Amino acid sequence: MSNDTVLVLVVITALCFDFTNGFHDTGNAMATSIATGALGPRTAVAISGVLNFVGAFLSLAVAATIASGLVDTGKVTLTVVAAGLAGGIIWNLLTWLLGIPSSSSHALIGGVIGSTMAAAGGSAVLWHGLVSKVVIPAVLSPVIAGLVAACGTWLLYRITRSLTDGARRHGFRIGQIGSACVVSLAHGTNDAQKTMGVITLALIANGTLAKGSNAPVWVITCCALAIALGTYIGGWRVIRTLGKGLVEIESPQGMAAESASAAVILLSSSFGYSLSTTHVATGSIIGTGIGKKGAEVRWNVAGRMATAWVFTLPSAAIVGATGYGIAYGVGGTIGVIVDLIILAALSGFIYWRSRATKVDHSNVNADWTGGVAPEQVPAEATAA
Amino acid sequence: MSWINLTALWKIVVFGLIAGAGLPALFAGGLYSLSLGPNRARAAAAGGVAGSDGGDSDVLVGGSIIGMVIAVIVFLIILAAIGWCVYEIYTLGHPAPAKK
Numbered sequence: 217m218s219n220d221t222v223l224v225l226v227v228i229t230a231l232c233f234d235f236t237n238g239f240h241d242t243g244n245a246m247a248t249s250i251a252t253g254a255l256g257p258r259t260a261v262a263i264s265g266v267l268n269f270v271g272a273f274l275s276l277a278v279a280a281t282i283a284s285g286l287v288d289t290g291k292v293t294l295t296v297v298a299a300g301l302a303g304g305i306i307w308n309l310l311t312w313l314l315g316i317p318s319s320s321s322h323a324l325i326g327g328v329i330g331s332t333m334a335a336a337g338g339s340a341v342l343w344h345g346l347v348s349k350v351v352i353p354a355v356l357s358p359v360i361a362g363l364v365a366a367c368g369t370w371l372l373y374r375i376t377r378s379l380t381d382g383a384r385r386h387g388f389r390i391g392q393i394g395s396a397c398v399v400s401l402a403h404g405t406n407d408a409q410k411t412m413g414v415i416t417l418a419l420i421a422n423g424t425l426a427k428g429s430n431a432p433v434w435v436i437t438c439c440a441l442a443i444a445l446g447t448y449i450g451g452w453r454v455i456r457t458l459g460k461g462l463v464e465i466e467s468p469q470g471m472a473a474e475s476a477s478a479a480v481i482l483l484s485s486s487f488g489y490s491l492s493t494t495h496v497a498t499g500s501i502i503g504t505g506i507g508k509k510g511a512e513v514r515w516n517v518a519g520r521m522a523t524a525w526v527f528t529l530p531s532a533a534i535v536g537a538t539g540y541g542i543a544y545g546v547g548g549t550i551g552v553i554v555d556l557i558i559l560a561a562l563s564g565f566i567y568w569r570s571r572a573t574k575v576d577h578s579n580v581n582a583d584w585t586g587g588v589a590p591e592q593v594p595a596e597a598t599a600a
Numbered sequence: 601m602s603w604i605n606l607t608a609l610w611k612i613v614v615f616g617l618i619a620g621a622g623l624p625a626l627f628a629g630g631l632y633s634l635s636l637g638p639n640r641a642r643a644a645a646a647g648g649v650a651g652s653d654g655g656d657s658d659v660l661v662g663g664s665i666i667g668m669v670i671a672v673i674v675f676l677i678i679l680a681a682i683g684w685c686v687y688e689i690y691t692l693g694h695p696a697p698a699k700k
Contacts, residue, residue, distance in 0.1 A: 274690050348603050360613055361620075368621035375628035379635050382658035387631040391624065398682060405689065471624050479620030480612065482685065486692045487608045 219422060222294045222552050226418045229301045229556060231442040234411035236308040237320040238268065238446020241407060243455035244317070244477065244497035245399035248470035250580060251459030252385075254392040257450070257577035264400040265448035271404020272440030277488040278406055279431050282413025285345040285488075286325060289420050289427055291336040295543045296328070297418045298552045302559045303327025303536030307528060309566045315453040315461075315575070316521055319492030321410055322528040325350055328414065330533030331540040353484060353491040354525070358499025361480045365503030368472035373508060376468070388467035395474035400447070402481040403493050408443045410490060412436055452575040460584045461517045462501050469504035469511070476500040495525065514584075619685060623678055630674035637664030 245267075246260040255263070283289070304320070304327035311318040325346075332340050376384050412431040415438075419425040425432070431439075459465065465473070477493070477500045484491045498521060505513035542558070543551035639662045661668065 274686070275692070277692065344603075348605070352604055356609070360616055363613075364616045364620040367617060368624050371621060371625040372628045375625060376631055379631065380658075383635060383660050384631070386658035387634075387660050388628075391627045391631075394678075394682075395624065401686070468628075471627070472621070475624040476616070476620040479616045479623075482689055483612045483615055483619075486689045487605070487612070489608070 219294065222298070222549055223418060223422050223424070225552055225556060226294050226298045226301070227415055227438075229298055229305070229559070230411050230415045230418070231438055233301050233305050233308070233324060233414075234408065234439050234442035235446035235449075236305055236312070237324075237407050237411065238265075238443040239449045239451040240308050240312050240317075240320050240446075240454060241403060241493055242447045242450050243458040244493045245396055245403050245474070247455045247458035247497070248465050248473050248501065249392050249396040250455060251465050252389060252392065252467040252470045253581075254389040254467060254470065255396065257452075257455075257580055260396070261448050261450040261577075263397060264403075265444040267397055267400035268404035268408065268447045269440045269444035271401040272408035272412075272443060273436060274401070274405040275485055276409065276412070276430055276436075278409040278485050278490045279413040279416060281345075281349055281488045281490050282325070282410055283416040283420065283431070284428060285349055286342055287328060287332045287417075288336070288340045288342065289417065291340040292332060292417060292421045293335065294418055294421055295552055296331045296335045296540060297414060297421060298555060299331035299334070299539030299543055300324070300328030300536045301414065302539040302555055303330055303532040303534075305559060306535050306562055307532040309563055311524060311528075312451055312453055313566050313570050314524075315457045316524045317454045317458050317494045317498060318521070318524045318528050319354070319494045320407060321490055321492045321494075322350070322354065322525070323532045324410055324414065325490070326529040326532030327536035327539075328417075329529075330536030333533070334537035334540040335544070349489055350491075351529075353489045354495055357480060357484065357489075357491045358495045358502075361476050361496040361499035362503030362506065364479060365473050365476035365500040366507035368476055369469050369504040369507030372468040372472055385467050388471045391471045392467055392474060395471050395478060398478040399474050399481070399497075402478045402485070403447075404440065404443060406481050406485040406491070406493055408436075408439045409485070411439045411442070413490075415439070450577065452577060452580045453570070456575055456580050456582075457517065457521075458497065458501060460581060461514060462498070463505035463511055463513050465501070465504065466508075469508055472507065473497070473500040473504045476503060492525075619681070623681060626674055626678055630671040630678070631660065633667045633674065634660055634671035635662040636667035637662030639663040 249255045304324035307323040415435045416431045477497045505511045543555045
């Protein structure tokens, strides 16, 4: 009985994670379209939400990796999953507050691995699976995406060099709508599956599902809804960093970046690589900066992001392990509930902090002045 | 037990380039084809010097019938390619569940 209570709590927490995943990552699909004016900010997040929902139904390969390829499912308990999710959510919210497009996937995977290690020791983690399916793709994917985007950008400018600038801008803005839609679809396909994988993991841990099962339909539907809602809310802070912070983007570059992201994400998900859509999108955007003569990449912003990427897995793991420690110390169902109360309190605090330097659809495209908070707002909190 | 699945890697790079850079390049070709014709010369003469910063004409259609037909065909090919890719991913992504 108490196990069922915990299971319900875990599923709800997982869906909350999925929601943060959605709003943290809206920018991956839509930042460049919003930055070039191809789509209005609100239209962009609405379209992206719908396509994330559709995309979630497209593939189950990544969910399978998460559910069975990273940790020894026999050693995972519901408490472990709950603590791992808490780790993922907290890291996602912190990076969102700072406007850093870090990987939601790594936050989730880090959290789950941390809590598994705290519960059952390092031997319960399938290190080979972790390195070959998560760490190596994390290093390679932005490079591949950057390469594809740089080639694409060069080709687009080359082929349309006889067009007037106005015609080119106009044409590629239309094209960008299409490419942005495909990225949103790809995001739903790749990222919604991560939560599906975790819920499946919890159901297996609880004995509700047999080992090696696929995600049930209700899980897929709930995850699709959660990520779509999160996307619709829009993580304006991250959108701003990606769209305005890295490179000043023109519409051909936007289309090249989005096409590169979409292709790399969709191809990798179909191989079951749980790669980070964030890393791919960032790699693509930097690639378009490299592929266009005279474009300037703000490497200091890129460097800050890369630092956050390196820290994401271990930091989320530490939070996940701490969460497990607290839940284990208190014990039983109450332990999980205590964890979730702490999680809710911290989330509330982070949200309250974010109000001080609000970024929303109205100021998301304001000129980049060095930090995520546009200048007219008193900006001491996010500059750090 | 290899750390890097090289087969998957080269497939991602090659197909990534074909779909991720090739399709937008095809789209660019479509735009170019669409722009052919008398209107473009007029737009250029009206101040929008091709490829320069001064180009403020955003007229896309050049007026050449053949150009327009080619452009439409190219755009349809792109849509079909996207649809086909999505379908492939759908069939690849729903493997039979492992044994119970």
